[in-house]
Amino acid sequence: MTTEANKAVVQAFYDAINRREFDLLAQYCHSDLKFYHQMDTPHHGVEGFVASEKQNFDAFDDWTMPIVELIAEGDKVAAYLVFQGIHSGLHQGVPATGKKLRFSLLMLLTLKDGKIIEKRAHFDRMDIRNQLA
Template sequence: MSSGTNQQLVGAFYGEINRGGFNELARYCHDDFRFYHQVDTPHFGVAGFVASETKNFDAFSNWRMSLQDMIATDDKVAAYMIFEGDHTGDWKGIAPTGRRLRFSLLMWLTIQDDKIVEKRAHFDQADIKAQLTR
């Protein structure tokens, strides 16, 4: 795939997430898909990714993860995103505050056989906790 085609794939993947189409994500992901929300903590398969992420999304209503920019080269895509949502459910032991959360994320995705095979998320959990507990 070309860099532009890889960006389209990643854009479609995140578009589906924003629509809440978690059941559709498998069509964008390789059979060997793995997701890392921290450096050495893999979740295997689309089901592992969805289970990991929906418990986070469930803690926030009116959430949106806006794709701000992407850079692609060869089989890699970097995606810069902004997450926003209202804290209306328990998140990692923090009771709902009703506060509006806003933080940035950098995703590093690897493409293989025209599918996303690996996704690594980088964000500041301390910033999230500070926004919810201040």
């Protein structure tokens, strides 16, 4: 696939997330998807990705996570996003604070056969904790 086609898959994937249409994500993900959430221990499959992310999304009201920029080369797509939401539920052991959270994320996605096969998330956990303190 072309880099533009790969970017379109990633855009559609994040558009579905922002619409909270988690049931649509499988159509953008390879059956062998591995999601690395900051560390080198992956979550496997789209179900693992949704389960790990949904608990985060459930802790914030009115969240948005738009793509600010997409850059692609070969089978790789880098997505720069900004997450915003009101902390309304338990998040990583921190009870709801009612505070607005805003932080940036950088995702590196690898595509195979027109679908996302690997997703690596990079963000500043301490920034998140400091904002919720």
